[in-house]
Amino acid sequence: MDSLLVTGASGLLGRCLLDADWDCEVVGTYYTTPIETDREMAQLDIRDAEQVEAVVERVDPDVVIHSAAATSVEACEEDPELARETNALGTKHVVDAATAAGARVIYPSTAYVFGDDTPVHAEDDEPGPINLYGESKLEGERYVQENCPDGLIARFCVVVSLGGGEYPDFGSWIRGRIESGERVQLISNQRITPTVLTDAISALQFLIEGESQGVFHITSPDQLTRYELGREIARRHGLDPELIEGIALSEMDWSAPRPQHLCLRAEKLRHQGYEPTKIRIE
Ligand SMILES: NC(=O)c1ccc[n+]([C@@H]2O[C@H](COP(=O)([O-])OP(=O)(O)OC[C@H]3O[C@@H](n4cnc5c(N)ncnc54)[C@H](OP(=O)(O)O)[C@@H]3O)[C@@H](O)[C@H]2O)c1
Known part of the structure; x- marks a missing residue:
């Protein structure tokens, strides 16, 4: 990989991805919050298809980690348009631009795509969100699945340091x-099943390097x-x-x-040889 684009690089996950070691050029995007970094940054509203196309065309990435999202569960519930336009439509814009540029799409998603009382969900379980954040992230997942044969969806659950x-x-x-x-x-x-922040970054790098495709859960056991x-x-x-x-x-x-x-079970990740961090100190 020669070039990586990280959307939402002013957010928690995107910022840590920007700081991680990569053997290629890395460009990040922010929306409202510019950040101090040595990496190149671009201002971007993913709800604007033309802006997304312009940034992707200029950076010409091999891989896009699409981390930008409306992430407040409460804000999404109170403002369904914000949830849909950012998490569903914004993801469509990023996927369309990335696939046109021949880039792979990596999509961080959430345990909230599930909503029933099953104690723990595997990657292949049928999603069924019960809030608008989960619904809008699931719409994003589906667009990635339908349009990116080599796409990667990485579901997290409460990322903590x-x-x-x-x-x-x-x-x-x-x-x-x-x-x-x-x-x-x-x-x-x-x-x-929290996702330890260091795992979120290193497991994503592990899956990208291994060219893994499809849905993976990245969570503590x-x-x-x-x-x-x-x-x-x-x-x-x-x-x-x-x-x-x-x-x-x-x-x-x-x-x-x-x-x-x-709760998510990170079965596929463990089968690939990555052991997520245990949180309980015995
Ligand atoms: N953190 C968790 O516990 C968790 C758990 C499960 C899944 N995830 C997923 O992981 C990803 C990253 O989460 P995070 O915790 O890093 O989120 P975060 O800290 O809330 O950051 C969200 C990022 O998205 C950007 N953004 C918001 N609206 C935008 C828009 N219209 N156009 C462009 N950028 C926009 C923000 O930019 P500005 O700040 O510059 O406005 C920020 O960089 C998300 O896809 C989320 O669904 C996170």
Whole structure:
């Protein structure tokens, strides 16, 4: 690969992808938030097909990691047009431009494409989202599947740094709060299989290098609640886990429905020889 384009490079995942070691030219895009980086950056609104075409034509990438998305589950529920135009239509624009340029498309997706109470989902399970974020990301997935025979869809579930990340994320937020002695309320009755941020990057690189195609899950094998995750992060950093308090999913003031289980099994990834990080310290 000579050239890589990362959309959404001002976001958590895109920023870390930009910082990763690549043996090729790397160009990133941002939408509203310019960032300090040595990499070349382009301003881009993926809802504008002409803008997308112009950026892709200029960069002429071999691979596009399409990380740009409307990622707030609540914002998507409250603004269905934002969800559809960014996650479905925006993805169509990126896929159309990338395929016209002969580039492979890598599409980070989400466990929210599932919504039923199956305890854990495999890659081939039939999706069935119950919120608009999940629906719009699934529309993006389907466009990639129908138009990119060599495309790669990588589903994550709550990407966390375990408290040591360079950029703000859920893990570093928890750590910061308990370091300053504040109590943190975290959901204690919904199980998740978090994606450790370093795995999100290195497993994506592993799959891209191996030219893997189709749907892959990139998640820790550990199923735990956010409450248990918070306590693990506290313990890892020698902090007081008692500052973490449980709260029920039903007590959250959220408009978007959430499934009771948000767990993925990273079976295909493990079969390819990549072991995702375990979160629980035994
Ligand atoms: N983080 C997670 O827990 C998680 C879990 C599962 C799946 N994912 C998937 O992983 C990908 C990256 O997530 P993330 O956590 O890095 O998201 P994030 O931090 O919220 O970043 C989103 C990125 O998308 C850009 N963006 C938003 N609207 C845009 C538009 N109309 N045109 C162009 N760019 C736009 C943002 O640009 P500006 O900030 O410059 O406006 C930002 O760079 C997403 O596809 C998401 O669905 C993430």
